Each structure stands twice: as C-alpha cells, then as structure tokens.
Amino acid sequence: MPDQNPLFPAFLKLENLRVLLVGGGNVGLEKLTAILRSSPKTAVTIVSLTFLPELRALAASHPRLQLIERGWLETDLDAADIVFAATDDPALHRRIKAAARARRLLVNVADTPDLCDFYLSSVVQKGQLKIAISTNGKSPTVAKRVRALLEEALPEELDDILQQMTVIRGRLAGDFAAKVKSLNAVTAELAGGKAYESPATKKWRRVATSALVATGALLVGRLFRRPE
Numbered sequence: 001m002p003d004q005n006p007l008f009p010a011f012l013k014l015e016n017l018r019v020l021l022v023g024g025g026n027v028g029l030e031k032l033t034a035i036l037r038s039s040p041k042t043a044v045t046i047v048s049l050t051f052l053p054e055l056r057a058l059a060a061s062h063p064r065l066q067l068i069e070r071g072w073l074e075t076d077l078d079a080a081d082i083v084f085a086a087t088d089d090p091a092l093h094r095r096i097k098a099a100a101r102a103r104r105l106l107v108n109v110a111d112t113p114d115l116c117d118f119y120l121s122s123v124v125q126k127g128q129l130k131i132a133i134s135t136n137g138k139s140p141t142v143a144k145r146v147r148a149l150l151e152e153a154l155p156e157e158l159d160d161i162l163q164q165m166t167v168i169r170g171r172l173a174g175d176f177a178a179k180v181k182s183l184n185a186v187t188a189e190l191a192g193g194k195a196y197e198s199p200a201t202k203k204w205r206r207v208a209t210s211a212l213v214a215t216g217a218l219l220v221g222r223l224f225r226r227p228e
Contacts, residue, residue: 005136007119014039018079022072022096023086024048027110029055031086034120036062038130045079047072048087074099086110113137122147127159 019035021028021044029052035042036058043064046055049071059065068076072092077083083100085093085107097115100107109115121132122143131150133143168183 005134007134007136009132009134011130011132012039012082014082015041015043017042017081019044019082019084020076020080021046021084021086022048022076022092023084023110024051024055024067025086025088026052027086027088028052028084029058031084031108031110031120032058032065035084038123038125045076047076072096077103077105080105083107084110085115124150124154126154126156128162129154129158 014035019042021032021035023031024046025048028046028048032044032046032055035044040062041064043066045066045068046059047068047070049069051059051067051069056067059067074095077099083096083105085096087093087110090112093109093112093115097107097109106117107115108118108120113119116137119134119137121134122140124131124133124147133146133150135143169179
C-alpha cells in the first residue's frame with residue numbers, strides 16, 4: 001500500500017492572525033503574494049535588510065502591511081501568531097524555527113520541508129469555492145499542474161451554483177430528512193431520475209385521480225344506460 005499524505009487540511013482565517021514574514025527578496029515576495037491572494041486583509045509585518053521594489057509597491061497599496069528594514073530579532077516573534085521564514089540564509093531559518101517552537105508558533109520555512117509546521121498549497125478558486133492541493137511537499141510542480149488542470153476544467157458558473165444552493169438550503173423547511181427529499185425534488189429532473197413528491201402533493205394527486213375516475217364512470221354509465 002503506498003504511503004498516504006498525513007497532512008491535516010485546514011483553511012485559516014488569516015486576517016484574524018498576526019503574520020510575521022522574514023525576507024524581502026524574491027522568496028519573500030512570493031510568500032506575501034500568496035498570502036494576499038487568498039487573504040488580502042491580513043496584517044503582515046515584513047522584516048528584512050532590503051526590500052524589492054515590487055514588495056514595497058505591495059506595501060504601499062495594502063495598509064495592513066508593515067515594512068521593518070533591519071535584520072530579524074527574536075523579539076519580533078512577540079507580536080506574531082504565525083511565521084514565514086523566506087530568506088536565502090539557512091542558518092537564520094534554523095534560528096527562527098527554534099525560537100518560534102519555544103513560543104509554540106507555527107512556522108513555514110521556504111524550501112525546507114523538514115523545518116515546516118505547515119505548507120502553502122496550490123489553490124484553485126472560483127468565487128467562494130476554494131480547492132487546496134497538497135503533495136506533502138514532495139512536488140510543488142505537480143501541485144501547480146493539477147491546479148492548472150482544475151482551473152481550466154471547472155467553469156466560472158460554479159460560484160453561481162454555490163450561491164443558489166445556499167439560498168435553496170435556507171428556504172427548505174423541516175428536519176434534515178425532509179430537506180434531503182425536497183432537495184432531491186429540485187435536482188431529480190436534472191439527473192434524469194424520478195422526482196420526489198411531498199405527502200401533500202400525493203394526497204391531492206389521489207383526490208384528483210379519484211374524481212376523474214368517478215366522473216369517467218358516471219359518463220360511461222350514462223352512455224350505456226338503457227332507454228326507458
């Protein structure tokens with residue numbers, strides 16, 4: 001049996017957390033872009049000796065980003081809930097990891113899976129629908145290719161369907177079993193199956209059928225009645 005991916009999937013409300021990003025170069029920019037793509041309202045403190053112009057531009061357009069132009073200090077962790085180490089200094093990354101672990105903070109270390117408490121996944125997003133893809137750090141390239149495949153295959157209308165199903169769910173009355181039956185009635189025709197009939201609908205259908213049968217019998221009786 002092949003090894004299974006042991007990672008626990010979770011979606012974080014990152015805008016409720018204080019994020020520390022160490023690194024203002026290309027890797028830091030990549031991490032920051034990924035953070036803001038999914039959670040644009042996140043408060044991020046970026047510490048680095050230097051910053052790329054692109055990263056400075058992002059900070060200028062996002063008021064919750066703070067740039068601190070100096071080397072990393074252990075006290076930077078005091079105001080952090082989650083940490084991203086994204087420099088080109090492996091020794092610095094190990095110090096950040098050790099200090100963060102002592103504070104029980106989760107850390108993502110660029111290009112060093114063994115030091116990571118979590119990974120950034122490849123993400124497919126269609127409005128409110130979000131799909132995260134993980135290879136357990138084995139092959140980011142494969143994850144990106146799967147993401148590209150899903151982005152092409154999944155239609156943009158999926159978000160419209162999601163919104164409509166939320167409205168339908170809110171309007172359905174009764175307990176869970178009744179809701180499932182009602183939802184089946186909505187979707188049965190699309191699936192080509194037999195639609196569900198509610199008890200009330202069945203009752204009135206039987207009444208109407210009985211009335212038609214009685215009327216038909218009366219007409220037949222009059223047609224074949226012997227003249228007096």
